[in-house]
Amino acid sequence: MTRLHGRRWLLAGGLVAAGLVLLVVALLAAGGAPQQPPAGLISAGLPASWAVPLLRFTADATAVATAGALLTATLLLPTTTDGKLSRQGLRACQDAAVAAGIWAVASIGGLLTSAAVILGIPLSHLADHASAAGELDQVRALAVTVVLTAILAVILSGCQTIRGARFTLLLTALALTPTLLTGHGAIERTSFWSVLATTSLVLHVFAATAWIGGLGGVLRYARERTAVERFSRLALICAITVGITGLLTAEIHLGGREDGWALITQWVTTGYGALVFAKAIAFAILITLGWWHRRTTLPDLATGNPTAFRRLALVELLIMSTTIGLAVALSRTP
Structure with a gap:
């Protein structure tokens, strides 16, 4: 059982690694990779600039994992007569709770690094420019996502019914939306x-x-x-x-x-x-x-x-x- 569990984590890690590698290659090849600013100009720095897409990938991947587990629990697994989740459904919701928690943490990181990159300041100076960061649409969108995903993780940790799982699936869709409204x-x-x-x-x-x-x-x-x-x-x-x-x-x-x-x-x-x-x-x-x-x-x-x-x-x-x-x-x- 332990070996099977280890293989599953290894496969999941391989899938994530493949996506991250292609992300980096695509950014470098298409011209979207962060660039070193001219000498003398203050910026967030390359580590923070690279952290933005990497954290976005993490958030997107865990959002997919959250939604997939809940879709399976509500639509694909057999239903019970008393409205309770099946054993596999409970397992799916517990996994979704963990994924939602990671999604929330990645969104917090994305909020901080995005604000620093857009404002062109080091992360260590971000607290001094909190009001300016709060005016940014991208930061506001990520803040909403952080709140929704945190609520999602808490609810999922105790979810035991089909109705509760369906509600969290709707909440997942809501948490996906804010960052989509601030793109190209x-x-x-x-x-x-x-x-x-x-x-x-x-x-x-x-x-x-x-x-x-x-x-x-x-x-x-x-x-x-x-x-x-x-x-x-x-x-x-x-x-x-x-x-x-x-x-x-x-x-x-x-x-x-x-x-x-x-x-x-x-x-x-x-x-x-x-x-x-x-x-x-x-x-x-x-x-x-x-x-x-x-x-x-x-x-x-x-x-x-x-x-x-x-x-x-x-x-x-x-x-x-x-x-x-x-x-x-x-x-x-x-």
Whole structure:
């Protein structure tokens, strides 16, 4: 049992490491990596600047883990007649509580480092500029996330019913939202295209979170055929939503609404466009693997052989982890 537990932690660590490596590579390749300021200028420093995307990746990864565990507990696992969570459902909620706690801590770190980087001051001087930091939209958004995730972790630690798990799933969605409202699409809030891009981004992240987290939840808590078939239907809806909203958001940010040729040009001439293209390739691979799941591994699972499903699902999770890294790099790339 201890060996199995160790293998699971090793696999989880490998998935996280793959996403972090691709995040760093993508930032360096696309021009979003922090730069050393000119001599004589005060700044937050490279460590704090690099901490911003790394903490964002940690927050996003734990948000996915939280949502995936709760989706599994509320939608994929068998329900009980008295409204109580099953044994695996309780386990999922306890894991979600830990993930939400890490999410809260990462958000606190992100709040502090983001404020220092935006204001251009060392972290040690941040207390002297607290009022200025409080005026920043990014800091306010992260502050809301910190509060919501802390509440989420506390509630989940004692959650024992389906109704409670559903409420925390809604709270997870609320905690995901604030930071999505301060990105590229929210620069001009009065613009129709800005509102459309932000709305599309929110739907994109919700669908991707359910897709990635749900697959992880199935692997950890519910490998039975019924749960996998339920997830397969959910994954199809999520994949369609991710594809449509991803294309729409990219088209808006890269200027395709004004000039179709500009969209193609920026895909190959800008770092932002290159990352969008890389995400599109990863999405195409995931769609292919999903089709392969339906064609081969689900029938194998029905015969009582889960090995092929587990292996292919782990490959999917590896690719999904790298797409989280790409997404964070995209949010940090001009």
